[in-house]
Amino acid sequence: MSGPRRIRIIGGGLTGVLAAFEAHRLGWRDITLQERFEALGGVARPKLIHGREMRDGCVYFGGETDPIVQTLSAHGARFETFDNRFGSMSADFAGRRVFTWDFGGPAVDCPAYRVKAPADDSLAARLAAYPPEIAATLEDYVRWHLGADPALVHGDAVIPMAINRVFPAAADLTALAQAKVTDPWTDELYAIPRALSGRTANLVASLPEGGFAKLFDGLHAALVKLGVKVELNALVPPRQLLAETTADETIVWAANPTPLFKPMGLATPALVxxxxxxxxxxxxxxxxxxxxxxxxxxxxxxxxxxxxxxxxxxxxxxxxxxxxxxxxxxxxxxxxxxxxxxxxxxxxxxxxxxxxxWIYHSLEAIAGLKSLRAELAARFGDRFIPGAWEPYAKAAKLAEVNAALARARDLAAPAVAKAG
Known part of the structure; x- marks a missing residue:
């Protein structure tokens, strides 16, 4: 009977927790989840002071149809839905503040909206795809926000910076809406606020009942109930892990990938x-x-x-x-x-x-991660699963890891299938 029967998940943040649940659903029963801190949750777990959560940022889930909400709810988590209200404050060309309701990106008071395809994958090329007035505004913001040269940063950094779509406030919205339908890059680079477009996406969001600490404590208990071995305060040396991994084991590295470069014989890329x-x-x-x-x-x-x-x-x-x-x-x-x-x-x-x-990737980091993936695949095949290191969005991370787990499960058949 061939194929990996055991699975070890490194990193107990949301990605690692979801991977453990999915591995169990796919048939693994010998599952170990290792987290270097004293509780599950990673960066999503806030500090508690007098029973109140000191959140470092805005982490929301979708409504009832959100795949993450569905997965966690199936294991006992409870969520409260609410009207998803948000907005943005931009500056017009005279320096006056402009509020845009129910739109989380920048609004630029510019009538021009014609774009061109970016010349390469850099953030600088992404910005240069806009008309000059919009490009200059976005570059000012990038340098303020990141303090980095946009030519050295990967274009996907626009997502965590929330500048992946711009509202050209002075444009003809009817013409812009038509252009978004007919031109992929216009659709990619621009948005029309939902109050002006009639769209109903993102009207509802959700947060865990009782907060994130309670959520992850409950998920910890649910994993243990399934038979998952949860090891806290477990700092895993990458070199030792890579050396000890056997043919009957699958590894999911849901933690920061930086420590993997040197053990795999690769130079660690420069990071933002x-x-x-x-x-x-x-x-x-x-x-x-x-x-x-x-x-x-x-x-x-x-x-x-x-x-x-x-x-x-x-x-x-x-x-x-x-x-x-x-x-x-x-x-x-x-x-x-x-x-x-x-x-x-x-x-x-x-x-x-x-x-x-580490949510903004340099071009060098993206190239380095590609090389790291290739080296890991050459050495371990589908038995080593990267933890969706490049995507920022939770849904994209979930989809990538779940697909890799399914491939590893197929490799493990019939051993894993019999475990179910």
Whole structure:
């Protein structure tokens, strides 16, 4: 009887947890999930202070049809749906603030919208595909947000920066809508806010009942109930793991891939090094919707997003900042951002944090990951599953890992099938 019968998942964030559930569904029964910290959840698990979650950013799930919600709900998780309200603040060419409701990207007061296909995969080429007025506005934002040369960054960085689609506010919307239907790149690069387009996508989102810490604790219990061996505080040395992996074992590396390069004989690529600073304030009063988030595309101040939410019976707002903020001016930045939806009275700041984020890939990193995948495939075949390292969106990560698990399961048949 051939094929890998055991599966080991490295990394207990959302990707690793979902991989464990999917592996069990596909028939594996000898499953080990290893997480280097003391609890599951990864970057999605916030710190708890007096029963309130200090969230570092805005993490939402979709409605009832969201595949992630369906998977987690099948294992006991409970979600609360809400009206998905969000917006953005941009600057017009005179420097005045412009709010766009129910649209999370930048609005540029430009009548021109003709685009061309990007010349290459770089962020610089993606920006250059727009008319010059829009391209210049976006480049200012990129340099403010990332502090990196767009020519060295992969174009997919537009997704975590929320500039993957632009609203050309002065354009003929009827003509733009028609162009989006007939030209793929116009559709890719532009959006029309749902209030102006009649679209009903993203009207509803959801969050876990009781917060993210409760969600991951419940999922931990559900995994154990299925027979998954969950090992916390388990720091896995990559060189040792790669050397010890046997022909009857499948590996899912759902953690940061950087430590894998040297053991595989590859140079570690240069990364886009970016740290974000987050500040959580109590909200004494707010007469707008909750939860709600507002993106800042003015390239002014320090805050690129304000996210207001409820936790532990209190309203809180987190400022996600591109640099260390001036605490004297930060409350004013938050009130200005939220003013598009309501008047806010802020209380004291109760938490601050700074941490590196590896969500923006350099061109060198994308090429390096491609080489790493090739080396791992040559050595292990389908028995080594990369944890969807390149995509930013949760749904894309889920689809990629699930497809790889299905291929590995086919390799493992009939051993895994008999386990079910």
């Amino acid at each position: 090094k970016k740290s974000f600073f987050t500040y959580v304030f109590e909200v004494e009063a707010f007469d707008g919707p909750c939860p709600v988030y507002v993106q800042n595309f003015t390239a002014q101040g320090a805050t690129f997003r304000a996210y207001l939410y409820e936790s532990g019976g209190a309203k809180l707002v987190v400022a996600e900042c591109v640099r260390e903020a001036d605490l004297k001016t930060l409350p004013g930045e938050l009130r200005t951002l939220l003013s598009g939806f309501g008047a806010a009275t802020l209380g004291p700041m109760i938490h601050a944090d700074a941490q590196p984020r």
